[in-house]
Amino acid sequence: MKTWVPGAAGSAYDVDNLPYGVFVAAGEQPRVGVRIGDLVLDLAPVAAAAMLEEAHVFEQSTLNPLMGLGKARNDAIRRWIVGLLVEHAGRADVEPHLVPLGDVEMRMPFDVGDYVDFYASEHHASAVGKIFRPEQEPLLPNWKHLPVGYHGRAGTVVPSGTDIVRPMGQRVLPGSTTGSAPAPVFGPSGRLDIEAELGFVVGTGTTLGARVSTAAFADHAFGLVGVNDWSARDIQAWEYVPLGPFLGKSFATSISTWVTPLAALDAAWVDLPGQDPEPLPYLQVDGRAGLDISIEVSVNGHVVSRPPYRSMYWSPAQMLAHLTVNGASVRTGDLWASGTVSGPVPEERGSFLELSWGWREPFAVGDQERLALEDGDEVTLTYTAPGTLGGRIALGEVTGRIVPARP
Amino acid sequence: MKTWVPGAAGSAYDVDNLPYGVFVAAGEQPRVGVRIGDLVLDLAPVAAAAMLEEAHVFEQSTLNPLMGLGKARNDAIRRWIVGLLVEHAGRADVEPHLVPLGDVEMRMPFDVGDYVDFYASEHHASAVGKIFRPEQEPLLPNWKHLPVGYHGRAGTVVPSGTDIVRPMGQRVLPGSTTGSAPAPVFGPSGRLDIEAELGFVVGTGTTLGARVSTAAFADHAFGLVGVNDWSARDIQAWEYVPLGPFLGKSFATSISTWVTPLAALDAAWVDLPGQDPEPLPYLQVDGRAGLDISIEVSVNGHVVSRPPYRSMYWSPAQMLAHLTVNGASVRTGDLWASGTVSGPVPEERGSFLELSWGWREPFAVGDQERLALEDGDEVTLTYTAPGTLGGRIALGEVTGRIVPARP
Numbered sequence: 001m002k003t004w005v006p007g008a009a010g011s012a013y014d015v016d017n018l019p020y021g022v023f024v025a026a027g028e029q030p031r032v033g034v035r036i037g038d039l040v041l042d043l044a045p046v047a048a049a050a051m052l053e054e055a056h057v058f059e060q061s062t063l064n065p066l067m068g069l070g071k072a073r074n075d076a077i078r079r080w081i082v083g084l085l086v087e088h089a090g091r092a093d094v095e096p097h098l099v100p101l102g103d104v105e106m107r108m109p110f111d112v113g114d115y116v117d118f119y120a121s122e123h124h125a126s127a128v129g130k131i132f133r134p135e136q137e138p139l140l141p142n143w144k145h146l147p148v149g150y151h152g153r154a155g156t157v158v159p160s161g162t163d164i165v166r167p168m169g170q171r172v173l174p175g176s177t178t179g180s181a182p183a184p185v186f187g188p189s190g191r192l193d194i195e196a197e198l199g200f201v202v203g204t205g206t207t208l209g210a211r212v213s214t215a216a217f218a219d220h221a222f223g224l225v226g227v228n229d230w231s232a233r234d235i236q237a238w239e240y241v242p243l244g245p246f247l248g249k250s251f252a253t254s255i256s257t258w259v260t261p262l263a264a265l266d267a268a269w270v271d272l273p274g275q276d277p278e279p280l281p282y283l284q285v286d287g288r289a290g291l292d293i294s295i296e297v298s299v300n301g302h303v304v305s306r307p308p309y310r311s312m313y314w315s316p317a318q319m320l321a322h323l324t325v326n327g328a329s330v331r332t333g334d335l336w337a338s339g340t341v342s343g344p345v346p347e348e349r350g351s352f353l354e355l356s357w358g359w360r361e362p363f364a365v366g367d368q369e370r371l372a373l374e375d376g377d378e379v380t381l382t383y384t385a386p387g388t389l390g391g392r393i394a395l396g397e398v399t400g401r402i403v404p405a406r407p
Numbered sequence: 408m409k410t411w412v413p414g415a416a417g418s419a420y421d422v423d424n425l426p427y428g429v430f431v432a433a434g435e436q437p438r439v440g441v442r443i444g445d446l447v448l449d450l451a452p453v454a455a456a457a458m459l460e461e462a463h464v465f466e467q468s469t470l471n472p473l474m475g476l477g478k479a480r481n482d483a484i485r486r487w488i489v490g491l492l493v494e495h496a497g498r499a500d501v502e503p504h505l506v507p508l509g510d511v512e513m514r515m516p517f518d519v520g521d522y523v524d525f526y527a528s529e530h531h532a533s534a535v536g537k538i539f540r541p542e543q544e545p546l547l548p549n550w551k552h553l554p555v556g557y558h559g560r561a562g563t564v565v566p567s568g569t570d571i572v573r574p575m576g577q578r579v580l581p582g583s584t585t586g587s588a589p590a591p592v593f594g595p596s597g598r599l600d601i602e603a604e605l606g607f608v609v610g611t612g613t614t615l616g617a618r619v620s621t622a623a624f625a626d627h628a629f630g631l632v633g634v635n636d637w638s639a640r641d642i643q644a645w646e647y648v649p650l651g652p653f654l655g656k657s658f659a660t661s662i663s664t665w666v667t668p669l670a671a672l673d674a675a676w677v678d679l680p681g682q683d684p685e686p687l688p689y690l691q692v693d694g695r696a697g698l699d700i701s702i703e704v705s706v707n708g709h710v711v712s713r714p715p716y717r718s719m720y721w722s723p724a725q726m727l728a729h730l731t732v733n734g735a736s737v738r739t740g741d742l743w744a745s746g747t748v749s750g751p752v753p754e755e756r757g758s759f760l761e762l763s764w765g766w767r768e769p770f771a772v773g774d775q776e777r778l779a780l781e782d783g784d785e786v787t788l789t790y791t792a793p794g795t796l797g798g799r800i801a802l803g804e805v806t807g808r809i810v811p812a813r814p
Contacts, residue, residue, distance in 0.1 A: 165731035243557035244651020326574035
């Protein structure tokens with residue numbers, strides 16, 4: 001199966017990848033495209049010419065209508081697109097609708113319904129425990145029984161490339177007390193951080209009261225995005241008891257502009273590292289529930305970490321099963337993210353909090369050092385996985401630059 | 408100013424109230440209506456006949472387009488509606504479009520963007536502290552410095568009248584341990600509870616990075632809804648550390664089908680009970696920032712509590728200012744709720760957790776007793792406030808019945 005598209009065969013965006021996104025060409029309306037090599041295939045005119053029943057979903061400014069078609073129709077559409085790109089017969093009709101990536105602007109790919117963030121890396125959760133509660137068991141008692149998670153702010157999920165304004169807020173500075181009571185001050189966060197995560201997008205929703213079993217994961221998850229869940233640790237530390245993170249997270253969460261369909265990950269499934277104690281029945285999974293996705297965290301062009309997604313304790317199918325076990329419904333466009341991905345060794349830590357071990361040990365960023373993010377820093381997350389053609393596919397990257405707080 | 412609408416003058420839905428909702432009459436499309444007395448005025452045909460510029464917003468199945476018009480246009484539309492209902496000249500054109508409430512079905516009034524739940528009652532937060540941490544200060548150190556809040560699930564906000572399915576989930580039963588470690592079991596929640604709250608709906612949104620000052624509250628808040636934030640306390644107790652409530656809340660949150668515009672509350676503003684320590688500058692308010700709204704909690708027709716909203720520590724303007732101080736944007740349809748409203752005395756507690764003082768003291772529901780909600784129980788929250796015509800206006804009620812868990 002070889003594509004005729006110039007430069008695409010053997011690249012990280014070969015026909016075994018084919019992520020979807022929403023692009024804008026100069027002077028035109030936003031539309032749905034699929035990436036092949038360094039080109040975007042403008043699907044709307046091609047689908048209209050082919051009289052594809054669902055052609056209208058490509059004329060939209062979000063992927064939601066496409067994602068909501070369901071797994072069977074989406075699998076068929078993917079086969080149709082692969083056919084377009086490998087069969088020479090129709091090449092003359094398709095080639096005029098390939099647009100160089102450099103000629104388009106990528107937009108927010110879908111309308112986010114609810115956004116849930118999990119905490120599914122044992123290495124990350126343990127590191128946080130060791131940093132903040134060194135005298136105690138690093139994991140809290142519930143951690144190995146359920147995928148701990150919480151709701152984040154859907155309205156501030158932004159596409160890769162959006163500048164991140166350093167948030168203002170309440171923090172308690174060292175020694176800032178009135179008598180023995182903490183005395184918060186207002187100002188720009190001094191502990192701005194990243195969280196390198198993987199996100200999952202709902203295609204087919206459910207009705208209130210229904211539960212999604214771990215076996216039904218692929219019927220409801222449309223695809224994957226890269227996620228950087230920006231975090232203001234000083235704001236978070238002061239606000240988070242007892243109801244969890246709020247303003248320390250809600251100022252921005254960046255996602256990739258490309259959504260990789262689940263089908264592109266067929267060769268990436270691996271066994272989980274192992275779960276002990278055995279989870280309750282509704283959380284049990286058969287076979288390969290983990291994903292072998294490699295993440296690279298770069299700051300100002302320097303790689304600072306390589307978190308391995310395959311080291312995650314809880315699988316995406318378990319996260320979705322847990323999220324819905326109380327009958328909560330999901331909608332097309334709902335996003336859930338894994339939480340910070342961190343591996344067992346220091347070079348695999350997915351946050352500055354861990355890389356600096358609680359802001360105590362500066363780490364190298366090229367010939368500079370960092371504890372937390374500084375204004376002007378640009379962070380880029382890239383993701384790769386085994387493709388079904390034997391090489392590696394790239395998931396869309398997530399990038400963002402820190403700009404100074406607004407006074 | 409007296410309305411000609413039969414039965415409306417002097418009622419709790421007089422022309423100083425005029426809440427909006429989305430109604431469906433038999434065989435017709437959902438449309439926007441306004442309540443007067445026990446009738447719904449079908450605004451779309453009246454606005455079309457009057458050639459009102461914004462007539463299209465009444466032909467929608469949600470209030471979002473109306474709410475998004477902004478304060479100035481909404482104030483003008485309200486004056487136009489009052490005119491319709493008090494001036495006899497146009498009565499013959501308006502009266503045919505008044506539909507008895509009994510002939511329509513009320514729908515979910517708006518699409519919820521993000522849903523944030525606060526924890527703004529000192530009496531409630533203190534009671535929770537005394538129940539769960541009797542040896543310690545009832546309030547955590549941050550509580551009087553900021554309105555503690557978190558994101559809830561927007562996709563499971565349901566309209567009043569929706570049955571509430573008892574959620575299943577993980578809980579740790581008394582004595583349920585493996586060695587010294589807690590051993591959770593899966594099953595229906597045995598500690599199902601209410602939270603009697605007041606909700607605020609965003610009309611005019613903001614862009615990412617902007618902050619809403621406490622003084623700009625009325626420019627962004629469109630109106631109020633009643634809120635019952637159903638809670639499964641046993642699920643919540645096990646899951647909530649360290650990221651806050653998740654499945655213990657996300658199965659359902661009920662809101663009133665009527666949205667009361669802020670303008671209807673002009674006579675309800677009162678001073679806050681007092682804030683000590685003085686909040687940081689961005690949280691300071693001038694004048695009457697509290698609301699004199701009386702809530703009544705009924706279970707199976709028996710009043711069990713009367714929480715007074717005027718006893719709330721944090722004001723709605725402070726909640727919105729805090730929510731956006733980090734630059735988080737808000738959208739038309741965003742909902743934020745106050746958290747459980749509880750007054751200083753037992754008969755004013757807004758949750759079963761407090762009414763039973765931590766499930767220890769059964770309380771009377773008619774000639775029965777309750778600790779937590781039982782299957783078949785129906786809970787109704789009603790809200791009243793001083794109107795501008797000298798009487799009291801009613802805010803839409805919130806009702807829901809508990810149905811058994813799905814196995």
